[in-house]
Amino acid sequence: MKIYKAHVLFTKEKDRFEVFENGYVAVEDGIVVGVASNLEDLNAQCPNFNVQSADVIDFGDKLMIPAMNDMHVHAPQVHNQGVAMDLELLPWLQNYTFPEESKYADVEYAERMYRRFLHTQWLFGTMRSVVFGTVHTESTRKLMQLYQEAGMGALVGKVAMNRNCPEALCEDVEAAVEGNEQLIAEFNKPDALVRPIITPRFVPSCTPELLKACGELAKKYQLPIQSHLSENTSEIAWVAELEPESKSYGDAYNRYGLFGQTPTIMAHCVWTRGNELELMKQNGVMVAHCPTSNFNLSSGMAPIRSLLDEGVRIGLGSDISGGHDLNMFRMLVYAIQVSKMHYQLDHSKPFLTLPEVFWIATKSAGSFFGKVGSFEPGYDFDALVIDDAVLYPAEYSLTHRLERYIYLGDDRQIVHRFCRGKEIKEPKV
Numbered sequence: 001m002k003i004y005k006a007h008v009l010f011t012k013e014k015d016r017f018e019v020f021e022n023g024y025v026a027v028e029d030g031i032v033v034g035v036a037s038n039l040e041d042l043n044a045q046c047p048n049f050n051v052q053s054a055d056v057i058d059f060g061d062k063l064m065i066p067a068m069n070d071m072h073v074h075a076p077q078v079h080n081q082g083v084a085m086d087l088e089l090l091p092w093l094q095n096y097t098f099p100e101e102s103k104y105a106d107v108e109y110a111e112r113m114y115r116r117f118l119h120t121q122w123l124f125g126t127m128r129s130v131v132f133g134t135v136h137t138e139s140t141r142k143l144m145q146l147y148q149e150a151g152m153g154a155l156v157g158k159v160a161m162n163r164n165c166p167e168a169l170c171e172d173v174e175a176a177v178e179g180n181e182q183l184i185a186e187f188n189k190p191d192a193l194v195r196p197i198i199t200p201r202f203v204p205s206c207t208p209e210l211l212k213a214c215g216e217l218a219k220k221y222q223l224p225i226q227s228h229l230s231e232n233t234s235e236i237a238w239v240a241e242l243e244p245e246s247k248s249y250g251d252a253y254n255r256y257g258l259f260g261q262t263p264t265i266m267a268h269c270v271w272t273r274g275n276e277l278e279l280m281k282q283n284g285v286m287v288a289h290c291p292t293s294n295f296n297l298s299s300g301m302a303p304i305r306s307l308l309d310e311g312v313r314i315g316l317g318s319d320i321s322g323g324h325d326l327n328m329f330r331m332l333v334y335a336i337q338v339s340k341m342h343y344q345l346d347h348s349k350p351f352l353t354l355p356e357v358f359w360i361a362t363k364s365a366g367s368f369f370g371k372v373g374s375f376e377p378g379y380d381f382d383a384l385v386i387d388d389a390v391l392y393p394a395e396y397s398l399t400h401r402l403e404r405y406i407y408l409g410d411d412r413q414i415v416h417r418f419c420r421g422k423e424i425k426e427p428k429v
């Protein structure tokens with residue numbers, strides 16, 4: 001057993017921080033077994049362990065918080081990060097994204113870019129991700145191997161697409177199923193940190209046959225599903241044309257077994273309402289809210305306060321390269337700012353608070369991976385240790401220190417990173 005001592009902050013409930021000043025977290029086999037303000041209380045929580053004789057790793061005046069989870073991100077768009085902000089979604093895909101993803105037929109190029117991507121995620125303390133690869137099986141395998149090497153957790157998708165895209169990214173249904181089954185055979189182990197996720201790009205990229213095959217794969221292997229939903233109004237109109245039988249964009253996925261039949265996460269949901277919202281609630285579909293991407297691609301402002309009040313599950317995503325930033329702490333700030341814009345338009349719903357977005361980013365998002373995102377006993381010990389000495393901590397309360405780190409800090413203040421109890425060292429670029 002290991003015991004870590006620091007100022008411990010996390011969100012068990014969404015409306016407030018749990019704060020343990022000079023607190024202790026006990027970890028056994030990667031799992032939190034106790035959290036307390038002093039060793040006596042910790043001992044009472046861990047009757048099977050001799051807490052007094054365990055080594056205490058003391059981080060002094062530093063903050064310890066759950067690690068970040070990026071719930072929607074495109075690893076192969078790392079080269080386009082911070083460029084190409086002049087178009088909306090559909091022309092942006094054709095002009096910038098598809099040409100870049102076509103390069104991932106070359107596994108060496110893929111490895112060079114994927115190493116950069118993982119290194120940046122590591123820098124910012126993102127220990128779990130839900131990731132799009134490309135259509136290419138070999139490059140997706142390489143991405144999964146790099147995550148395994150790094151020790152960071154990820155659900156990684158080989159992207160399924162076979163229409164409305166360049167020839168180089170079109171894969172027929174049989175090849176898509178075969179490629180997925182190869183990766184499933186290799187990586188779909190119970191409790192593995194890196195696992196496959198079924199990934200139809202979005203309805204306009206997939207024929208009904210391909211969507212059906214994706215639904216069947218998810219069911220057969222009981223795998224989770226990720227895709228995009230109701231991001232942009234032109235996209236929604238296009239889906240209505242392509243799937244005229246469906247009651248909503250969400251229903252188009254639902255008809256193929258891709259909407260909560262196994263755990264499902266959908267990026268954006270900027271325009272989700274009516275039938276689609278009801279289906280999301282019924283089926284427990286999680287939203288990956290990607291505020292920077294929604295700004296950059298002029299998609300709109302996702303109504304997260306309303307979705308939260310409706311009981312929809314929510315996490316946060318960077319969505320590079322629609323989004324420009326892999327620092328998930330920035331996503332917390334932007335999520336609050338988007339909700340303040342909604343508040344300007346409608347004062348009847350309060351804007352999101354810091355504990356709420358912290359809870360969304362950690363415990364709520366983490367529930368997609370299992371017991372992740374909190375320091376309650378039974379949770380995986382995914383943690384960051386923050387040295388905020390440069391931010392004049394002495395004059396602030398612990399929650400204000402965390403707030404200042406979230407608004408003002410960066411990777412330089414993250415001094416330790418843990419994923420399922422293991423300290424994660426800097427991956428090679």
Ligand SMILES: [Zn+2]
Nearest residue numbers: 074228267319
């Ligand atoms: Zn996306």
